[in-house]
Amino acid sequence: MRVLVTGGAGYIGSVVTAQLLAAGHEVVVVDDLSTGHQDAVPPGAVFHELSTASLDPVLGSWAIDAVIHFAARSLVGESITEPSAYWRNNVSGTLALLDSMRAHGVGSIVFSSSAATYGQAVEQPIREDAPARPTSAYGRSKLAVDMALTDYATAYGIGAVSLRYFNVAGALRTPSGGYGERHTTETHLIPNALRAVDGGPPLQLFGADYPTDDGTCVRDYIHVVDLGDAHLRALGVVEPAAHHVVNLGSGAGYSVRQVLTAVGEVTGEEVPVIEAPRRPGDPPVLVASNAAAAQLLGWRPERDLNRMVADAWEFHRFGRAAG
Template identity: 60%
Template sequence: MRVLVTGGAGYIGSVVTAALLEGGHEVTVLDDLSTGHEDAVPAGARFVRASLHDSAPVLADVRPEAVLHFAAKSLVAQSQEAPELYWENNVGGSLALLEAMRAVDCRRIVFSSTAATYGEPDQVPIPEDAPTRPTNTYGASKLAVDAMLTSYAVAHSFAAVSLRYFNVGGAAYGVGERHATETHLIPIALQVAAGSREALTVFGTDYPTPDGTCIRDYVHVTDLAAAHLLALPAPAPGEHRIYNLGSGTGFSVQEMVDAVREVTGHELPVVVGDRRPGDPARLVASSARIRDELGWAPEHTDLREIVTDAWAFAQSRRD
């Protein structure tokens, strides 16, 4: 299948691109490199540097049979400070992409959504029918694209899947997580272990959890890629499916600290900070629907495996 991957120079997009190539697909990557890295695009994929707003000529040339859509701005704090960037890129760019797809009669899409669409949940693990009440512009922009996909499925016979997940970790195909502005727990902890940060700040140790720290969901990037490949052929024209991807149990911040200490052999200094406003004690997604309908379940569920793979990638970047 001819597949276009938007955001394929980023962490998740590049791993999914490698998995697609391994599966025998013909892949073109579209990325503006605002946060991605050209050297992360796997050999064998064609790379085109362009924005979502300029995607029409690319699709007219490639004429893909399907699109996997990862390109987005994703910093929660920035989305609150400069919401216009998120409406312009995540929503406006996605609209331009869907119209470019419609122009070349490409109507199959898998969208990288987010569990941030749910906001602070009433129940955990979070099912797909939970109320969507995003607490930041990033989550709101992703929810808007989900709504867009539903309407395009109904009006224009798109076959669409939205995959919602929280945190991704690990590395695969020689690709791992690296951001100019790092906000994620695993890479920050590994930077402390590598000596490029002095300490890790843990925001709150008095939550109603077994060890007092927040519990969050983590999925290995290999399992995430597998879910995207399973989702690609799943929907029928006129159908928009929404699936959550998660571990079902989650890991606490303290468990993550312990795993990083064990894997790296570094003492990992920790500074305890105040709770961050709006941080729920536990955020975990239920994956029951995608398990029942597509047979997906995470295989790499050991936290130390996730950290080990991420650490190996981080160390390879230092060589």
């Protein structure tokens, strides 16, 4: 299959591009390099520095069979202060992509949706039919695309799978270094804990008085290689005129302190921590039900927290230098 990967110079897109190539697919990457790195595009993929909004004149000449759409802005806090960038990039950019796909007869898309579409869901684990009440422009932009995909499937026959990721972590290790997370603005717990161990600023622990076993928030973490495996499976279940929405999580959670313990075990260093007040809007527990992923994709995650931390640590120390 010839797959267009948008955002293939980013964290998850680069991992999935490498997995697609390893599985024998051809890959065309488009990325505007707004947060990605050109040297993260795996060798073997064709790369075009382009925005999803500018694809229309060229898409028809690429003979694409399916699209995996990662390209987006994804900083929750920034989305609250700069919503225009999120609606324009994540929503308008995706509508431009979908209309180009229609114009050029590309009928299948796998979309990076997010747990942020659910907001502060009350019932745990969160199922796909839980009320979607996003609390940020980022979450609303992802939900808007999910809703558009349902309409495009019904009216135009596009086949779509929205994968709602929970917290993605870890790296794909290769002999030459691998593919992992190197965001300039990093908001994720594991890379920030690794930076703290490696001489960076101490990790800020937001809230130690939640009604959880150890007082810290519980979140659902998933290894990026398991996540990528789900994308390859999703390509195989896309069907015309249908839109499936599927959570990708482990079905269980780890508290912030459990993550910090794992970082300590892997690195041999205690994570320097500063305890800070709770952040507004952070619920105590967010855990995915992954029953739909098991049923539709035949998928279950295989790599545990220590493996995520170990792979992220290896990538932190030996991965490609930031471009």
